[in-house]
Amino acid sequence: MTFETEFTAPNMQQHPPGTSIRVLVVDDHPPMRVGLVALIRSQPGMDVVAEASDGERAIELYDELRPDIVLMDLRMPGIGGVEAIQVIRKKHPDARIIVLSTYDLDEDIHRAMQSGARSYLLKDMSIEEIASTIRGVFAGGAVLPPSVADRLNERAEREQLTERERDVLESLIKGRSNKEIASSLCISEDTVKSHLKTLFSKLHVRDRTGAAVEAIRHGIVHIK
Amino acid sequence: MTFETEFTAPNMQQHPPGTSIRVLVVDDHPPMRVGLVALIRSQPGMDVVAEASDGERAIELYDELRPDIVLMDLRMPGIGGVEAIQVIRKKHPDARIIVLSTYDLDEDIHRAMQSGARSYLLKDMSIEEIASTIRGVFAGGAVLPPSVADRLNERAEREQLTERERDVLESLIKGRSNKEIASSLCISEDTVKSHLKTLFSKLHVRDRTGAAVEAIRHGIVHIK
DNA sequence: GTGCCTCTCACCCGTTCGGGGGAAAATCGC
DNA sequence: GCGATTTTCCCCCGAACGGGTGAGAGGCAC
Numbered sequence: 001m002t003f004e005t006e007f008t009a010p011n012m013q014q015h016p017p018g019t020s021i022r023v024l025v026v027d028d029h030p031p032m033r034v035g036l037v038a039l040i041r042s043q044p045g046m047d048v049v050a051e052a053s054d055g056e057r058a059i060e061l062y063d064e065l066r067p068d069i070v071l072m073d074l075r076m077p078g079i080g081g082v083e084a085i086q087v088i089r090k091k092h093p094d095a096r097i098i099v100l101s102t103y104d105l106d107e108d109i110h111r112a113m114q115s116g117a118r119s120y121l122l123k124d125m126s127i128e129e130i131a132s133t134i135r136g137v138f139a140g141g142a143v144l145p146p147s148v149a150d151r152l153n154e155r156a157e158r159e160q161l162t163e164r165e166r167d168v169l170e171s172l173i174k175g176r177s178n179k180e181i182a183s184s185l186c187i188s189e190d191t192v193k194s195h196l197k198t199l200f201s202k203l204h205v206r207d208r209t210g211a212a213v214e215a216i217r218h219g220i221v222h223i224k
Numbered sequence: 225m226t227f228e229t230e231f232t233a234p235n236m237q238q239h240p241p242g243t244s245i246r247v248l249v250v251d252d253h254p255p256m257r258v259g260l261v262a263l264i265r266s267q268p269g270m271d272v273v274a275e276a277s278d279g280e281r282a283i284e285l286y287d288e289l290r291p292d293i294v295l296m297d298l299r300m301p302g303i304g305g306v307e308a309i310q311v312i313r314k315k316h317p318d319a320r321i322i323v324l325s326t327y328d329l330d331e332d333i334h335r336a337m338q339s340g341a342r343s344y345l346l347k348d349m350s351i352e353e354i355a356s357t358i359r360g361v362f363a364g365g366a367v368l369p370p371s372v373a374d375r376l377n378e379r380a381e382r383e384q385l386t387e388r389e390r391d392v393l394e395s396l397i398k399g400r401s402n403k404e405i406a407s408s409l410c411i412s413e414d415t416v417k418s419h420l421k422t423l424f425s426k427l428h429v430r431d432r433t434g435a436a437v438e439a440i441r442h443g444i445v446h447i448k
Numbered sequence: 449g450t451g452c453c454t455c456t457c458a459c460c461c462g463t464t465c466g467g468g469g470g471a472a473a474a475t476c477g478c
Numbered sequence: 479g480c481g482a483t484t485t486t487c488c489c490c491c492g493a494a495c496g497g498g499t500g501a502g503a504g505g506c507a508c
Contacts, residue, residue, distance in 0.1 A: 029326070031256060031260050032253075034259035124252055124254070127258065175431075175433065178495075188458085193496075194455085194457075196495090206496080207495080209397075213440070216440055217447050217448060388484075402464075412486075412488090414487055418487075421467075431465080
């Protein structure tokens with residue numbers, strides 16, 4: 001699986017005169033919402049039709065308004081961005097959703113893209129990049145800025161964890177010993193150690209502490 | 225050390241007609257800067273005199289413009305917010321700086337306040353809270369919204385780590401064994417174990433993995 | 449079927465880790 | 479100077495951990 005890098009130039013798509021790209025903005029930070037709305041309204045041929053501060057409201061507003069583009073933050077209270085994307089795309093497979101995240105947590109990028117997001121932007125990008133990505137996605141493509149495509153591919157090249165390995169990892173981060181992980185997952189301690197061995201080699205670490213740090217660093221497991 | 229909660233009502237301070245509260249906005253995320261600027265400009269008696277996207281530029285601009293208020297993000301590339309606050313306050317002890325952070329990482333709150341920030345805001349706060357805090361700090365007080373004061377006090381009640389303990393903790397998070405930590409800090413392995421014992425009890429964990437997770441969770445040590 | 453992967457479990461063995469003590473310097477505030 | 483804190487080091491010891499190796503059961507693909 002490789003992500004393409006067809007980054008579009010600004011204004012590549014001329015929309016019909018009189019109509020605008022209708023955007024739904026979803027972010028839990030009020031000043032960020034103000035910024036995104038101002039940014040979009042300042043662009044010719046673009047308008048904000050609604051704002052939401054969580055995933056649940058975003059789903060409602062999508063159903064109601066059918067915007068052309070959704071600009072979706074990932075980490076939000078309640079229903080997060082990834083889940084909201086899944087719900088929206090299930091009902092509306094043609095929904096065009098662009099993920100906008102603070103972190104370059106590769107695991108979240110991956111989950112969002114697999115859930116059907118068309119593009120992924122980081123908040124440290126310029127307003128030009130953001131605007132041109134909206135135009136590009138509206139024009140129909142899965143538009144990714146080069147830097148993001150690189151990160152996605154880097155993530156894709158990383159070794160995948162199995163479901164069970166993830167379970168062990170989560171349990172480990174809760175501070176449990178091998179014995180406790182075993183009983184919480186209803187398997188033997190030897191099996192836990194077996195999973196840990198493959199886990200260490202996949203994450204390129206040599207002990208549980210390294211595994212915990214690496215998992216948190218890459219957003220494989222969320223704490224907080 | 226206890227932080228007071230004298231949260232001010234909006235518009236508590238009437239500034240002289242004709243003059244405005246001159247604000248410097250510092251944040252590395254372009255859309256967030258747009259939002260903060262729009263938010264401030266929309267408030268009567270407030271204006272943005274400049275924007276910066278990193279600590280270094282913020283320091284330059286403060287020297288040049290002497291704004292009434294600095295709205296400062298903490299996590300930025302290059303010189304971070306805490307260091308920028310320290311530099312500015314050293315030259316200008318009367319500088320009024322408000323920290324604006326995405327995370328409620330208690331350790332960063334604490335460092336920023338100890339470096340001389342007058343108040344601390346989180347990005348999930350409303351534009352009303354942000355505006356009224358700017359007015360309050362301009363009026364002269366150290367204004368903290370109640371929720372933030374709570375978090376600060378919670379942090380203050382937590383047990384303090386000594387410098388050496390912090391060194392050991394950082395080294396631990398780099399994935400080092402006790403022996404490696406010892407040689408990297410030029411002390412004996414027994415000393416490392418001794419520090420770890422007190423570290424575990426202060427952080428209320430029982431092993432190095434728990435210590436690593438807890439340190440990252442509370443922002444005591446930054447990864448990434 | 450044959451292969452591949454995942455999940456499960458087992459045994460051995462050396463190392464590391466963490467808890468329990470104790471204690472001597474150095475630093476700092478009062 | 480005196481007490482508190484910090485930093486340094488030491489000992490003992492059992493439990494936990496991690497590496498090596500092997501292997502059976504189940505699922506899926508070709």
